[in-house]
Amino acid sequence: MSSDEYGEFHVDRVSGDEPLLPARVHRPADLLRLLLGIAGIALVLGLATFAHGTTQGLARDIGTGAKAAPPLLINLAGLTSSVAVLIVPVAFAVERLIKRDGLRIADGVLAAVLAHGVSLAADLWVADAAPVSIRDALTQPLENGSLSAPVHSYLAPVIAYMTAVGMSRRPRWRVAMWCVLLLDAFAVLVGRYTTPFAIITTVLIGWTVAYGTLYAVGSPNVRPTGQNLLAGLRRVGFHPVSALRAEDAGTTDHWDHPDRGRRYLVTLEDGPPIDVTVVDREQQAHGFFYRVWRRLSLRGINQRRSLQSLRQALEQEALLAYAAIAAGAHAPKLIATSELGPDAVMLVYEHIGGRTFDSLADEEITDALMHSAWRQVEALQSRRIAHRRLVGDALLMDRSGTIVLTELRGGEIAAGDLVLRMDIAQLLATCGLRVGAERAVAAAVEVLGPDAVADSLPLLQPIALSRTTRATLRQLARERAKREREAVLEASQAAKEARESREAEGPKDRKTMRAERHAEKTAEKRALDDASEEAREEDLLAQIRRQVLLIRPTAVIEPAKLERLSPRILITWIAGAFAVYLLLSQLTNFNLGDMVNKARWEWVLVAMLFSGLTYIAAAMSLLGFVTERVSFVRTVIAQIAGNFVKLVAPAAIGGVALNTRFLQRAGVRPGLAVASVGASQLFGLGSHVLLLLVFGYLTGTQEQTPTISPSRTVIAGLLTVAVLVLIVTAVPALRKFVSTRVRSLFAGVVPRMLDILQRPGKLVTGIGGMLLLTAANVMCLDASIRAFGGGDTISYASIAVAFLAGNALGSAAPTPGGVGAVEGALIGALTVSGLAADTSFPAVLLFRLMVFWLPVLPGWVAFNYLTHKGEI
DSSP states (O other), X not given: OEEOTTOOEEOOSOOOOOSOOOSEEOOHHHHHHHHHHHHHHHHHHHHHXXXXXXXXXXXXXXXXXXXXXXXXXXXXXXXXXXXXXXXHHHHHHHHHHHTTOHHHHHHHHHHHHHHHXXXXXXXXXXXXXXXXXXXXXXXXXXXXXXXXXXXXXXHHHHHHHHHHTTGGGSHHHHHHHHHHHHHHHHHHHHTTSSOHHHHHHHHHHHHHHHHHHHHHHOEEOOOOXXXXXHHHHHHTTOOEEEEEEGGGGTOHHHHOOGXXXXXXXXXXXXXXXXXXXXXXXXXHHTTHHHHHHHXXXXXXXXXXXXXXXXXXXXXXXXXXXXXXXXXXXXXXXXXXXXXXXXTEEEEEEEOOOEEETTTSOGGGOOHHHHXXXXXXXXXXXXXXXXXXXXXXXXXXXXXXXXXXXXXXTTOBSSOOHHHHHHHHHXXXXXXXXXXXXXXXXXXXXXXXXXXXXXXXXXXXXXXXXXXHHHHHHHHHHHHHHXXXXXXXXXXXXXXXXXXXXXXXXXXXXXXXXXXXXXXXXHHHHHHHHHHHHHHOOOOHHHHHHHHHHHHOTTOOOSOOOOBSOOHHHHHHHHHHHHHHHHHHHHHTTSOHHHHHHHOOHHHHHHHHHHHHHHHHHHHHHHHTTOOSOOOHHHHHHHHHHHHHHHHHSBHHHHHHHHHHHHHHHTTOOHHHHHHHHHHHHHHHHHHHHHHHHHHHHHXXXXXXXXXXXXXXXXXXXXXXXXXXXXXXXXXXXXXXXXXXXHHHHHHHHHHXXXXXHTOHHHHHHHHHHHHHHHHHHHHHHHHHHHTTTOTTSSOHHHHHHHHHHHHHHHHHSSSBTTTTHHHHHHHHHHHHTTOOHHHHHHHHHHHHIIIIITTHHHHHHHHHHHHHTTOO
C-alpha cells in the first residue's frame, strides 16, 4: 500500500486487521461512579448523624403503614424476592457463559466477594464504634430483642455482582434486576427487618464496590476490530475490500487524536475509498476529567457534555457535519451512520485526500491558503457555528489548495459571541505559530475585516486556546527566556574580560584605579541593562495584539475574564478551609470572654505600637536596595496596602508583586525594580536564616531549655546544608537547575547589589530596616505574651526563634497570609519553649490580630488610594 503526496491511497492487499487491542481498559466513568458512591455513603451517614429526628420519624411512619399490610402479601413478597435474588444472577451468568463471556462473570464474582467483606466490616463498625445516631438510623429492634443488620450482607454482593457484569446495559435484564431489588426492599421494610437508610446504604455499598472493582482490574475491552467494521459497512450497503487504520497509512497528524475516535481508510469494490470514524465508550471517555475541569474553571463558555451516550455523540457529530456544509464551508461529507453493537458507532465520510496544516512546509503556507482557511471560518460564523478546535491538525489542504475543516465533533450550533470570537483568536494563534503575527493578522483582516479581528483580542489569552497551542506557547516562552539569560550572561562575561584585560595593562595609583573601577562598574551595569532590553522579545500573543492595534488603534485589548477557578485558587481555598477548621477546633477549648477580661490592655497598646513600627521598617528594608529616588511616605503606604494583598494571596507572592509594581510606577525601570525587590528578598532570606541560627544557639544556652544543646543545633544545621550540597552536586539535573538559577541571579540581582555597595548609606538603611522589622515583630509578640501574664516564663531568644520559624512557615504556606500555618507554628514553638498552652494560644491570637487582621481595613484603604493615584 502506498500514498501519493495528497494522501491518495492505493491498496493492493486485503486487510481488515489492526494493532492488537488491550484486553482490559480502565474507564474514567467507573472512577467517577466510584467517587460518587463514596460521596453518597458519606451523605447518608451525615444525614443519619445530623437529622436524627427525621430518620426516626421516617422509620415510625413506615412501621405504622406496615401494620396495615396483609401478612399474606408480606410473606409472599419475602419468599418471591428471596428466590429471585438467587435465580436472576445465576440465569444471567448462564447466559453469559453460553455466549463465551466468562470474563464478565469473573468480574462479578470478585465484586460480590469484596462487597460481602465490606458489608461485614460495616456491620462490625456500626455495632462497636459508630455513633448512636448512625446505629439508630441503620438498625431496628427485632421481636427477639436483637437489632437488625445495618447492611444486608446478602443483598450488597448481589447488587455488586449485577453491576459488575453489566446487567444495567441490557434492557430486559435491567428490568429484572430492578424488580428484584424493589421487591426485596419492600419485603424487608414492610416486614420491619430493616430501615430505609440501611437499604440505601446497602445499595450504595454494592454499587461503589462494583465500580471500584471494575476500575481496579479493568473492564473487558469490547472495542470493535477492523473485521467488525467491515461487517458493519456491509450492513449499510457498502462493499468493502479492506479497512486500514489511518495511522498505519501515514496520516497520524490528522487522524490520531485519542478522543476523536479511531479512523479507517476503507477501500470499496466499486467507487472511491471512504473514511470511517469509529467511536466507542473507551475513546468517548478519554479526556473526561480535563473536560470537567474546563467546565468548572471557565465562565461564559459552554463545554460539550462530559458524559455523553454513544447516540448523543453520533447525533452531535452528524449535526455539525451537515450544518457546516449547509453553511457553505468545506467539510467532509457525511454519507452514512450506524451502530456497531451496543458499545460503538461509526460515521462514514467521503474520502478527502490531503495534508494537514501542521504537516505543510513553511514555504507551502501561502497567503492564499490562509485566506481559504479564514473563508471557511467566515462561512461557519455566518450561521453562528463554532468549530472550537481550529488547530493545525483540523485544517486539511486538499489537492486544489483549499482548506477543508475537519474534527467538527466538538463544535457548537447557535454559538454565542464569546465562543465565535474564541475561534478567531485560536486560528490567529495557529497561523501565527507558523507564519508569524504580521502575516496571520493580515490574512484574517483581508477576509473578516478589521472589526471582527479586533473584537477577538480580549479572547487572545492562553486559557482560551487549545491544549496543544498552550503547550507550544509555553515551549516558546522557555526558549525565549533562555535566549534572554544567555544574552545577559554573554554581556556580563564580555564586561568581565574587558575589565581583566585593562587591569593587566600595568599598575596604577589608587585614586585612578578607584575611578576606573567605578566607571567600569557603571559601564558593566549599562551593558547588562542594554543586553537585557535587546534580548527581551514579545511573545506571539503580544505580537498579534500589536499588529491588530496598528490597523485598529482603538481596539480593546484587555483580556476577558474567562477563568472562574484555577489550581492556585482551588488549593488556596482548600488550605484556607483546613486552617479555619484547625483554628475553630482550637477556639472551642477557650472562653473568649475570659481571654478578653484577663488581657492587660497596656500591653495590648504596646503590641499595637510595635505592629505599626513594622511598616516603617519594611519601607526602609525596601528603599535600602533602590538607588532611585522614591517617596518614603508612599512606600510606607504601599507596605500598609500589602496587608490587604496578603489576605487574597500567599504572603511571599503578594508582597513581592505589590512592591515590584509600586517601584515601576514610581519611575524605576522594570528590570531594576525586579532586581531591587529580588535583592531585598535575598538579603532578607539571608538575615532570616542567620538570625534563626543565632537565636537558636542562644535558646540552647538558656536554663529554661537545658535539654537543647547548642553544639548539636549548629552541627545539625551544618550537616543538613552539607547533605543538600552533596545531593545537588551529585545529581546532574539538580546541578544544572541550580547553576542556571544562580547564573541568572548573578546576571540580575548581583549587579544591582554592586550599585548598593557603592552607597553605604543605602546598605545600612536596607539591613537596618530588616533588623528593625524582625525586632518590631518579636517585641509585638512579646507584648502579646505579656498581655496574658507570660512575660516572665519565656526568654526573648525563644520568642525570636518562635517568630522566625512561624514567619518562615507562613511564607511557604499556600494560604493567604499563612493563615493556619503561622498560628500552628507559633503556638507549637512557644509551647515547646516552656510557655503554658492557655497563655500561648491567646497570645498568638492577639499577635496575629495586630499584625494581620486589624491592618486589613487600613490596607484596603491604602490599596485603593494608591490605585486611584496610579501608584500601583
